[in-house]
Amino acid sequence: MYLADFHIHSHYSLATSRDLTPERLDGWARAKGIEVLGTGDFTHPGWTRELREKLEPAEPGLWRLRDKWRQPHQGCLANAPEVRFLLTAEVSTIRKRGPRTRKVHHLLFAPDFDCAERLQKNLTDWGGNLTSDGRPMLGMDPRELLERVRSVSPEMFLVPAHVWTPWFSALGSKSGFDSIEECYGDLAPQVSAVETGLSADPPMLWACSRLDRFALLSNSDAHSPEKVGRNATLLETERSYEAIVGAIRSGDPKRLVGTVDLFPEEGKYHLDGHRKCAVAFDPVETRAHGGLCPVCGKEVTVGVLNRVAQLADRANPLDRPRRGQAHSVVPLKEILSEIIGTGAASQKVDRRYWELLEVFGPELPLLLWTSEERMAEAGEPVLAEAIRRVRARTIKVQGGYDGEFGRVRVFSDEERTELNRKKGKGETDASSFSTGPSPFPPRGLLGFDVVGFRRR
Secondary structure (H helix, E strand, O other): EEEOOEEEEOOOOOOOOOOOHHHHHHHHHHHHHHEEEEEOOOOOOHHHHHHHHHHHOOOOOOEEEEHOOOOOOOOHOOOOOOOOOEEEEEEEEEEOOEEEEEEEEEEEOEEEEHHHHHHHHHHHHOOOOOOOOOOEOOOOOOHHHHHHHHHOOOEEEEEOOOOOOOOOOOOOOOOOOOOOOHHHHHHHHHOOOEOOHHHHHHHHHHOOOOOOOOOEEHHHOEEOOOOOOOEEEEEEOOOOOOHHHHHHOOOOOOEEEEEEEEEEOOOOOOOEEEEEHHHEEEEHHHHHHHEEEOOOOOEOOOOHHHHHHHHHOOOOOHHOOOEEEEEEEEHHHHHHHHHOOOOOOOHHHHHHHHHHHHHHHHHHHHHOOHHHHHHHHHHHHHHHHHHHHHHHHHOOOEOOOOOOOOEEEOHHHHHHHHHHHHHHHOOOOOHHOOOOOOOOOOOOOOOOOOOOOOOO
16 A cells, blocks of 8 residues: 655746755655655646656656656655656636636646647647646636547546635635536546545545545645645555556545545635634534624635535435545644644754654654554654544644634643643653643544535
């Protein structure tokens, strides 16, 4: 079994890091434990030229970084699995259909550079500007994009990206549709998977029977190398394009094993709200306020949880057939930030991060599978307790809304005060702090009865 992250970006995309190069992506994928990484942005000619220069063929339909571009790695990465790259891209379509302008993002897979470059030519001949942004914006209908992708090669594959995001997705509240079938028309049978996005996780999609036929992918949509793997997909296949896409198309949980997601509340469109007025609502509160911000009187941005509630028809998400595994994680640096008492981007946290990877190996396997006993025996009881709570879903998450990311708390205020007090007196350090039972109750799959909400 291995971890894959298919949806990322390059330094050719707007509002992304200059460090999004193949060599830096290779290093961070190793650190995270990602073994198959999407290239992102294969529609951009400059990026495909760079990929051709820096990658070499590996297994069929996959590539690896050429030796000359390998950077010196920290010692903890020396034995990490070698990363394979798979050609992917995100494309935005914008076209009015019915009363609304529909803005939908799509994740594309290509089996080789020839297909990628033929699609570039197809879209350029149509009139698309592919050089202004790694994620091109095309004034066409979603169905037309799918038709063009399929005309280039039936081996190419399209997945509706971050399918619930309000502004730019197939099912988004602001510019999407009410079904995948409505979005892609008669070509909808060619769509066999959807992407969860950062503000949703599989149980939220399990609540909608209309999505039962679709396999579920989770990806990072990384705009900087360090964000690779914040969401990921678990696969049990050989490493090849055909095997990977075949597993996704089939939805077979023995091959497409499941997903790894941030808690969806961390996503910046989970709840409803109005960021300028610091107003955040759950769907029930939004309904009580008539969908309006009580501060300024304008409409709130309806988030993913509310949109799921509008379309859900299943009281128990666990009734979905052929469910894959669904793991929830909190990034290691966010956990360390709580333990150490400094920001997640601080040098102290960064130093501890690499020290822990030196001991335990890549981040995602540590968060998912390393035993709590092993962590405690290695002198990390607080880390073991924190990860135990994450695995048990006994944490507190303040939901994100209207473009504002959510926040996670693993320890209560009292526990953090006690930790800081002991550290300040020099009585102990973070690695010897002993915690008691989690003060937070277990988190349910959705947080409220979505079917009951729809009936009100």
